[in-house]
Amino acid sequence: MAILKPTLLTALAAMVTTTQAQSANPGVGSNPNAQGATDDVTPSTGPNGSEDWLNTGLTSTGWTPPYLALSSVLHISLSQFYATIGSPCAQYDQYFQSASSKYTIDPVILAVIAMQESSCNASAGGPTPGLMQVSCDNYPNGVCTDSIQDNVDAGTNYLKSQLDAAGGNAIQAFGAYNGWFTAGSGLNGDKGLTVDYPCSEEGRANGVPQNLDYLHQVLNGWLMGLDVYGDDAWIGTYRCDQNCDDGKVIE
Structure with missing residues (x-):
């Protein structure tokens, strides 16, 4: 039986650790x-x-x-998301819930998009401002406002329009x-x-x-x-x- 040298053992252990970490x-x-x-x-x-x-x-x-299909996408629960990496989004829950009811999209999907797009920073600027980072064309009347609800609705409206265009x-x-x-x-x-x-x-x-x-x-x-x-x-x-x-x- 071959005997592994210490250097090789160390390298193999590092590979296992890296795999587990990733x-x-x-x-x-x-x-x-x-x-x-x-x-x-x-x-x-x-x-x-x-x-x-x-x-x-x-x-x-x-x-x-x-x-x-969106309905078959697996994800953690909204409470789990807020309790972990999505904690910055919890303060905006009422806006996600409102948009969810209006557009029939799970609120955890909306909170996750806000986290990915802006790290749930309602003051995020740029050409696509706010939590959801979408263009002003998607706002009510096609005009950006300072309303957080308008911003979340705009992002949800855009996502819903893309879902409809893609057959779900x-x-x-x-x-x-x-x-x-x-x-x-x-x-x-x-x-x-x-x-x-x-x-x-x-x-x-x-x-x-x-x-x-x-x-x-x-x-x-x-x-x-x-x-x-x-x-x-x-x-x-x-x-x-x-x-x-x-x-x-x-x-």
Whole structure:
């Protein structure tokens, strides 16, 4: 029997520790409607499907979102979210509940989007202000206001419009919320979003590069109660740098 040298034992132990550190079990099981779904969240998989499945076509012919109904998306409860990483969102619960009733979308989905988009900062600025970070076109009468409820309603209205346009497909709707697009949009030679698009001349002209880990981070990170901006930043395989300074979107 071969005897492992101490240096090799140390390296193997480090590999095991790294693997354990880069996985988490949210305790929600795995989604039978999602390909590549796993009970544990890893850099490339999770309860709502693998990143390769969520990003179908991104590395070749263009993003072709698979179908996953919003009603079948797995997630932790709203109380669990508020008790953990979503604690900054709890103060806005009344607004999420109101929009949920108006648009029939689970309030935990809305709170998670607010956390991902603005870290639940109602004062977040930019061209898409507030909690939900959507354009003023989605506000009542198409005009931004200082109302937190208007802001949450605007974000929920946009998400609902994308769900309706996608026939209820949560993957396509969430992608659209982050600026992802499918074939037929007229962009990228009408192909849909691809890995090389964000830092192309056309992609740069259309603003900040899309986060290519977005779907995996939302569906298998934020919705599982994991802090993608903090301790759980290991979720995702593209590691989009969001600036194209090095001419690419993969570190």
